[in-house]
Amino acid sequence: MSDHCTLVVNGRQLRANIGDTLVDAGLAAKLLIPHDCCSGQCDTCKVRVLSGSVDDQGTLDGAMVLACQATIEGDAEIVFEEVPIPAKRAGTLTAMRPLSPEIVEVVISMNSPFPYFAGQYMKVAFAGYPSRDYSPTAYLDGGLDETELVFHIKRYEGGLVSSALGNAIGLGHKVAVNGPYGHAFYRPGPSRLVLVASGTGWAPIWSVAHAARLAEPTRAMVVIAAARDPRNLYMGPALNWLSANGVAEIVVTATGERVGGDTRFGRPTEFLPEITASDLVYAAGAPEMVDAVKHLAHLGGAECHADPFTISPNAGSMFDRLRRAMRAGAAPAANPLSPRPAGLPAPPIPLPAAAARHAAALERSAPGETRRRATLFSRLLARS
Ligand SMILES: Cc1cc2nc3c(=O)[nH]c(=O)nc-3n(C[C@H](O)[C@H](O)[C@H](O)COP(=O)(O)OP(=O)(O)OC[C@H]3O[C@@H](n4cnc5c(N)ncnc54)[C@H](O)[C@@H]3O)c2cc1C
Ligand code: FES
Numbered sequence: 001m002s003d004h005c006t007l008v009v010n011g012r013q014l015r016a017n018i019g020d021t022l023v024d025a026g027l028a029a030k031l032l033i034p035h036d037c038c039s040g041q042c043d044t045c046k047v048r049v050l051s052g053s054v055d056d057q058g059t060l061d062g063a064m065v066l067a068c069q070a071t072i073e074g075d076a077e078i079v080f081e082e083v084p085i086p087a088k089r090a091g092t093l094t095a096m097r098p099l100s101p102e103i104v105e106v107v108i109s110m111n112s113p114f115p116y117f118a119g120q121y122m123k124v125a126f127a128g129y130p131s132r133d134y135s136p137t138a139y140l141d142g143g144l145d146e147t148e149l150v151f152h153i154k155r156y157e158g159g160l161v162s163s164a165l166g167n168a169i170g171l172g173h174k175v176a177v178n179g180p181y182g183h184a185f186y187r188p189g190p191s192r193l194v195l196v197a198s199g200t201g202w203a204p205i206w207s208v209a210h211a212a213r214l215a216e217p218t219r220a221m222v223v224i225a226a227a228r229d230p231r232n233l234y235m236g237p238a239l240n241w242l243s244a245n246g247v248a249e250i251v252v253t254a255t256g257e258r259v260g261g262d263t264r265f266g267r268p269t270e271f272l273p274e275i276t277a278s279d280l281v282y283a284a285g286a287p288e289m290v291d292a293v294k295h296l297a298h299l300g301g302a303e304c305h306a307d308p309f310t311i312s313p314n315a316g317s318m319f320d321r322l323r324r325a326m327r328a329g330a331a332p333a334a335n336p337l338s339p340r341p342a343g344l345p346a347p348p349i350p351l352p353a354a355a356a357r358h359a360a361a362l363e364r365s366a367p368g369e370t371r372r373r374a375t376l377f378s379r380l381l382a383r384s
Pocket of ligand 1: 042121132133134135136151152153154155156157158159160161162163182200201203204307308309310311312
């Protein structure tokens with residue numbers, strides 16, 4: 001039996017080695033199948049098997065397999081969705097503001113637009129720190145500037161990168177951004193969108209919701225936004241934007257103490273509508289939540305795109321780890337950015353209400369601004 005076979009990728013024929021992964025077979029023929037982690041974690045390399053012999057290595061999801069894991073058994077044909085080709089670019093941190101007790105909005109300015117599909121993520125390396133995966137998104141008021149990357153970053157006390165935000169990492173800090181990656185990006189179509197986020201999972205979910213609303217204003221959409229601690233429900237202005245733009249089915253949930261007002265008590269999965277094959281589901285944030293939504297989507301026969309926010313495997317250099325160990329015993333440094341100085345109550349967080357009023361106020365305070373940014377975004381979408 002020959003050790004070689006024919007692999008057809010997006011219509012292009014390659015000679016491939018039996019036993020190679022699909023990604024490796026592509027690379028050997030100078031064809032880049034999008035990939036990132038190469039360990040079955042990130043879904044960037046999802047491809048559809050149209051025909052032939054592929055050993056999915058346990059990654060089969062409908063007709064999709066992970067090309068970094070699945071191996072070639074014989075002649076086969078696969079397709080993948082074309083996405084912007086990842087590139088490494090330099091940027092500068094130009095704005096930071098607290099969104100909640102634990103979450104900050106970080107804006108990185110680039111010299112020119114950095115194309116990505118709404119819902120994809122970037123590898124962000126602040127100079128002197130290891131890179132971390134973060135999902136660019138729109139401003140919470142619905143604005144978007146194509147030369148800026150806006151991130152919502154959760155600060156972890158022991159987090160090598162996130163705990164340095166507002167301390168060693170400040171305005172003017174140089175940043176290398178590498179991307180985009182990921183498969184959980186916005187896709188136009190007739191299916192109802194069911195969008196579920198927990199915590200900063202709101203960043204990619206908001207990006208998808210925002211893009212969908214601009215491109216397909218009448219598409220059915222259900223949005224569920226969650227946080228364990230209700231004080232981290234920072235997405236109020238974005239929910240107001242969606243509401244003002246015709247999205248009626250919005251649920252906000254939390255499980256911590258002090259749940260009240262418009263916020264429902266419980267996990268996001270408790271508020272999912274009945275999922276059917278005519279839905280397209282997206283879930284991002286805490287890995288357990290994402291897995292649970294994925295499971296329910298599969299039970300209902302729906303396609304699901306998931307972005308579990310896992311901890312980075314990249315712990316940093318020896319020097320980084322030493323610096324972190326030395327900091328560990330010390331009292332927490334004063335952080336001018338910290339929205340939660342010890343003993344102070346968290347500020348109230350706006351929740352979806354008076355949506356139309358909010359949108360009108362936004363338009364009054366910056367006439368045409370929302371529209372201008374929306375137009376820029378439409379151009380970006382069209383180009384990428
Ligand atoms: C595809 C993808 C997209 C992502 N997008 C975002 C985003 O838009 N915004 C965002 O805030 N995060 C996002 N994340 C998660 C983020 O990349 C990680 O949380 C990152 O490791 C944090 O880096 P750090 O240096 O602050 O903490 P690290 O030094 O990596 O971790 C130190 C400690 O902090 C805690 N910790 C760190 N991350 C997590 C976590 N995710 N869950 C639980 N505990 C944690 C743990 O105790 C850990 O031991 C994304 C992850 C992935 C895979
Ligand atoms: S590259 Fe295959 S799952 Fe990440």
